[in-house]
Structures are given as C-alpha cells and as structure tokens.
Amino acid sequence: MVRTPCCKAELGLKKxxxxxxxxxxxxxxxxxxxxxxxxxxxEKAGLKRCGKSCRLRWANYLRPDIxxxxxxxxxxxxxxxxxxxxxxxxxxxxxxxxxxxxxxIKNYWNTHIKKRLIKKGIDPVxxxxxxxxxxxxxxxxxxxxxxLTTSDHDLDNDKAKKNNKNFGLSSASFLNKVANRFGKRINxxxxxxxIGSGGPLASTSHTTNTTTTSVSVDSESIKSxxxxxxxxxNLLCHGTVATTPVSxxxxxxxxxxxxxxxxxxxxxxxxxxxxxxxxxxxxxNVDDEDTIGFSTFLNDEDFMMxxxxxxxxxxxxxxxxxxxHEDENDVVDVTPVYERQDLFDEIDNYFG
DNA sequence: AAACTAGTCAACCGCTAGTCA
DNA sequence: GTGACTAGCGGTTGACTAGTT
Numbered sequence: 494m495v496r497t498p499c500c501k502a503e504l505g506l507k508k509x510x511x512x513x514x515x516x517x518x519x520x521x522x523x524x525x526x527x528x529x530x531x532x533x534x535x536e537k538a539g540l541k542r543c544g545k546s547c548r549l550r551w552a553n554y555l556r557p558d559i560x561x562x563x564x565x566x567x568x569x570x571x572x573x574x575x576x577x578x579x580x581x582x583x584x585x586x587x588x589x590x591x592x593x594x595x596x597x598i599k600n601y602w603n604t605h606i607k608k609r610l611i612k613k614g615i616d617p618v619x620x621x622x623x624x625x626x627x628x629x630x631x632x633x634x635x636x637x638x639x640x641l642t643t644s645d646h647d648l649d650n651d652k653a654k655k656n657n658k659n660f661g662l663s664s665a666s667f668l669n670k671v672a673n674r675f676g677k678r679i680n681x682x683x684x685x686x687x688i689g690s691g692g693p694l695a696s697t698s699h700t701t702n703t704t705t706t707s708v709s710v711d712s713e714s715i716k717s718x719x720x721x722x723x724x725x726x727n728l729l730c731h732g733t734v735a736t737t738p739v740s741x742x743x744x745x746x747x748x749x750x751x752x753x754x755x756x757x758x759x760x761x762x763x764x765x766x767x768x769x770x771x772x773x774x775x776x777x778n779v780d781d782e783d784t785i786g787f788s789t790f791l792n793d794e795d796f797m798m799x800x801x802x803x804x805x806x807x808x809x810x811x812x813x814x815x816x817x818h819e820d821e822n823d824v825v826d827v828t829p830v831y832e833r834q835d836l837f838d839e840i841d842n843y844f845g
Numbered sequence: 846a847a848a849c850t851a852g853t854c855a856a857c858c859g860c861t862a863g864t865c866a
Numbered sequence: 867g868t869g870a871c872t873a874g875c876g877g878t879t880g881a882c883t884a885g886t887t
Contacts, residue, residue, distance in 0.1 A: 510855070510881075532872065548873075549856065584875060599876075600854050 507541045511550055515540060519547055520555055553596045560592030564601055572598060572606060577620045 507515075522538035528551070530537075531544035540547060553559075564572070568590055575586040583595035583602075590598065607617040614622055 508857075530872090544872085545858095545874095546856075552874090553855070581876065595875075596855075604853055 505541060506535075506543050506546075508546070511554075515542065516550070516555060519550060523551060523555075549596075553594045556594075558592055559594060564593075564605075568593065569606065572602060573610075573620075576602065576606075576617075 518538050518540055522534065526537075531548045534540075534544055534547050535542050538547070542550075571590055572586060575589045579585040581599075583599045587593055587595040587598050602617075610617040610620075616622070
C-alpha cells in the first residue's frame with residue numbers, strides 16, 4: 494500500500510511556528526464544527542497547513558483543557574512511576590496526567606527528569622542503578638525495578654538507603670501491595686523474615702474506602718488459574734485491574750465480569766490500575782481450592798517478583814494463601830490502608 | 846558586545862493501526 | 867481481500883532563548 498503524503502509541498506502548505514491568526518482560525522473552526530476531519534479541515538478553515546499539523550497544534554497547544562506551566566512534584570512522581578510501567582509510551586503516560594500532553598511529557602522527560610535520574614545514578618531507561626552491574630535485581634524485568642512512590646526527594650533519602658535489605662525497589666512495591674491489601678492480617682513474624690524484625694506493620698490501623706470497577710477476562714485466563722501456586726507466567730491474569738474484594742459473574746461470551754473494590758497505598762498510585770491486580774474468583778467449573786491463586790492476584794511483574802524474592806519463603810506464601818481464602822469466603826473485611834501513607838513510607842524505607 | 850554553547854519545546858517526520866468502501 | 871484514507875504515536879529536528887566566555 495502506498496502511503497499518501499500528509500503535507501503536499503506543491504500545494505504551498507506552510508510549515509513552522511503557528512501565528513496567532515492561524516491559531517484563531519483553527520480555534521474558531523473547531524469551536525463551530527468540533528474535532529475530526531483533519532484532512533479537510535485546513536481548507537475549510539482557511540488555513541494553509543496540513544491536517545496533521547492542525548491536529549497537533551490543537552492537541553498540543555490549543556485544547557482548552559491543557560494545563561500550562563511547571564510540572565508539580567506530584568506530576569513528576571507520576572511521570573516516573575508511569576514511565577517505569579509503560580516505558581516511552583508517552584500517550585499512555587499522558588493519560589495518567591490530565592491536562593498534560595504526550596509531547597509535553599516527552600519533552601519534560603528528556604530535558605529534566607532523564608538528566609536528573611542520570612545524575613542520581615539511575616538509568617532512565619531501566620530505572621535501575623547504573624552501577625548495579627552485579628546486582629541480582631538486574632535480571633528482573635526493568636519495569637519492576639522502581640519504587641513507584643519515589644520522588645526526587647526520596648532519591649536523596651539516605652535513611653532509605655541505609656535500610657536497604659538487599660531487595661530491589663520492586664520488592665518494596667510488592668510488599669506495599671501486600672500491606673495495602675492485607676493490612677495487619679499479615680503475620681508480623683512472617684513479614685520479618687522478608688524485611689527484618691520490627692516491621693512497619695505492627696501498629697497498622699485500618700481505614701476503608703471502596704470503589705467499584707468492572708473488568709473482563711477471557712475464559713481461557715480463568716481456566717488457567719486452576720493450578721494456583723505454580724508461578725508460571727502462563728497463569729497470569731493479563732489485563733486485570735486492581736481491585737478487591739471481588740465478586741464475579743460470567744457473561745454470555747464466557748468472559749468473567751469482576752466487581753471489585755479498589756485499594757491503593759500512595760497518592761501517586763491512586764487510580765493507577767496497572768499497579769494492582771487483585772484476585773478474582775472464577776467459579777468456572779473448577780474446584781474452589783483451585784480458583785484461588787496468585788495468578789489471579791498478581792500481574793506479570795508481581796509474579797516475577799515473587800519468584801525472585803518471596804516464593805521460596807513458605808510461611809509468606811502460606812500467609813498469602815490464607816488471605817486469599819479469607820477473601821474468597823468473605824471471612825474478613827478487606828480494609829485497604831492507603832490512607833496510612835506513613836505505613837508505606839516505612840516499608841519503602843526498608844528497601845530504599 | 847559578539848560569539849559560542851547548552852537547554853527548551855513546538856512542530857515535523859515517518860510509521861503503524863484501524864476503518865471503510 | 868485489498869487499497870485508500872485517517873488518526874495517532876514516538877522519535878527527531880530546529881528555532882529560539884538564556885547563559886557563558
């Protein structure tokens with residue numbers, strides 16, 4: 494297939510910086526007719542620009558909901574977190590920052606954040622320490638190796654460094670999730686085996702905040718959960734979002750619809766569905782025993798993390814199993830504790 | 846004051862995926 | 867099934883500005 498050129502030079506289309514007059518023409522046209530039809534728009538609007546250029550000008554500059562000015566610290570944290578999850582998927586990152594465009598975020602990343610991370614000794618591509626050549630964590634998928642609550646300030650946190658117990662930042666992230674989900678139900682001594690004694694969960698109080706989310710998972714994924722504990726990637730629940738507790742039903746297509754409450758543990762992670770992948774119950778003709786598994790609780794990254802740092806700890810795994818059973822049978826209220834920022838800060842500090 | 850360098854960011858380019866006739 | 871078209875994405879460029887020599 495032959496791609497038609499977007500901007501035909503022979504038509505004398507203008508390039509380069511937009512003038513206020515051009516902006517005005519574009520704005521008034523879009524106000525009258527709305528977005529779309531970019532190819533024919535320039536002619537209709539009386540602009541000597543290609544449609545692509547008009548669309549970009551609108552998307553990156555003229556749109557009324559665009560936020561201008563300096564990025565806030567929160568926004569910067571979000572960018573770092575989202576970049577760790579999505580890589581250079583600027584549009585995906587932009588969706589997590591209302592009012593910011595992908596182009597703006599891309600520029601900000603390249604001109605500010607990237608340099609700052611390098612200065613801090615963090616590889617902006619992998620989010621790993623640049624000098625950690627022999628670190629075991631280097632074998633982990635790059636996405637995991639980031640503390641999703643890390644801010645520039647946090648990067649300077651000496652205390653965190655001192656408390657690092659040879660786990661990657663990803664472990665902190667994972668344990669945060671565990672803490673968030675299971676709160677003080679988790680056995681302190683078990684946690685101590687992972688992060689050392691005097692763990693931060695000792696004095697956890699609980700708060701509750703529940704929202705509802707529905708997701709669909711194909712029936713093959715449901716079936717695949719039947720061997721609950723083998724941490725193999727083909728058991729993963731791709732595409733599920735963070736939610737708990739869970740109820741489920743199947744639709745006519747064999748998909749399971751999950752209704753769950755969302756739980757989060759830090760401001761930057763709130764509303765970020767990729768950060769959590771809680772369990773669901775797929776009673777699709779499989780034994781109850783088999784319907785509960787980490788495959789339904791964890792996403793790819795978490796699974797890898799379990800393999801790396803936790804799966805060998807039988808007590809810890811038993812704890813998680815118990816919680817999942819409790820949730821399955823509604824034995825206890827699941828009480829997300831994301832309002833307790835201090836709790837997660839403490840956990841983070843254990844891992845740097 | 847002029848020349849040079851580095852940083853910033855709007856805009857462009859090339860490509861892909863989705864839609865439709 | 868095929869090709870034309872459209873929208874959108876990520877990488878790159880280049881104009882502009884600020885700082886330095």
